[in-house]
Amino acid sequence: MSAARIIARDRRDLLGEGPLWSARENALYWVDILGRRINRLSLDDDAVVSFEQPDHAAWIIERAAGGFVAGIGLDLVRLDLPANRREVIGSVDAGIRGNRLNDAKADMAGRVWFGSVPITCDRPTGSFHRLDPDGAITRVDGPYSIANGPAIDPDGRFLLHTDTALDTIFRFDIREDGTLGKRQPFIRFEAGWGHPDGMTFDADGGLWVACWGAGCVTRFTPGGKRDRSITLPASQITSCTFAGPDLDRLFVTSAAVDVDEPAGGALFEVDPGCRGRPTQMYRD
Template structure:
């Protein structure tokens, strides 16, 4: 497709997710949840390296103190790369068999908001959690069947979160103490749009949403109106992030699980025609 670059590498992701732009490393990181690995693309030379994990690798976020924090299985861990050393901060959904972490974002206060879901994607046993800089973990909402795509207002006023199984993006006000206001429907997806997955804001306040099943990323205006889409040569599009020194490059993840597509599970680069916002980090 015109304007779409497939990142060259030796493998595809079963379930690519959670792309993260790191300015200090000049690299894009992302996970293969089912492949249990974290990937790194160097923007200096397009070299891709991977780091195997002991359980489902749900997300990776930078720490202001250096290194990363990651969601591995149901554990939130401090992660050093390239040494690939992990130290557990805490665990979510204790006692719930068959759940795993799925998708997370940091906010301007240095907290992390992360969802959980059943590995089987078929029952509402998941929840939404907040990891504070002091390491405390609080369940803030639930239940969810496929918790997905946090997008955080950089000013810390509100966040967006979705249950992909409900084809709805929800909006929550963030109170000063870190608690959330009532869950309010924000965008309800029509069947032709696919289902909402990972999300990110651009510098103009537009919301870019990866559309699972529809083979595209779609931009919505701040008032929730569908603005434009970029088509991709894979149906299961999972998430997107702005990258590069000028935040004018967009990288998009996808999944190969349960489909027979040449580009399924690829990492794509597209020209979004706009700029993104700086990456937010965990302060713990």
């Protein structure tokens, strides 16, 4: 396709985020954090349904055992859809008023890496956490003002994580026991690039980053060099993922909060000219 396709549906997301490709359902899931919804797009017929949640719907990841694990408010829950039943695994940031969860990815070992942020995104009360298959939750780094966009190296050697407020994507080596090495700056965004948000790797090791405020997704080479961008008709681009049986379709989320844009909050599809990597699941 030569331009972005807007997925037809009856609503826009206040803060669309966290797109997840489900090969077993041939469907794309994503969240509207502020709208407190989890959305599902069927790639069989383009039908979109959504599931209301009791608090901020931060992310959703498939469980290998079936169903999902999700971040709702500050709770990590096992989630059964379409019944929309929730079972709490645990919570984070006890005693920190005004925080919520934000952005997550599973790795090849079946762990989930996720952030927390202040709802106002204006103070460093957020952290970076790990959920292990046995249900243990560990704070692994912090503080963060806007913890965002984890991406896991396809070989499981390192992960990337962002503090959007610092315009920096950080790199951490992943040790065999799941602990992290020292945080190292990997990509510092320059003026005019927007602000780094959600991200994902392609099959060649390139990193695709949603650029909040710049209306695009940008690919960086495995070495961190800015490669190319795809422009979208909305300014607040939030995350992206590869989908479809051949993982050659790139879906991109956006936000409508605080902007007056016809396509703000839309879900887009673009042709990335490459393929992605299979989605990893939580193994509890």
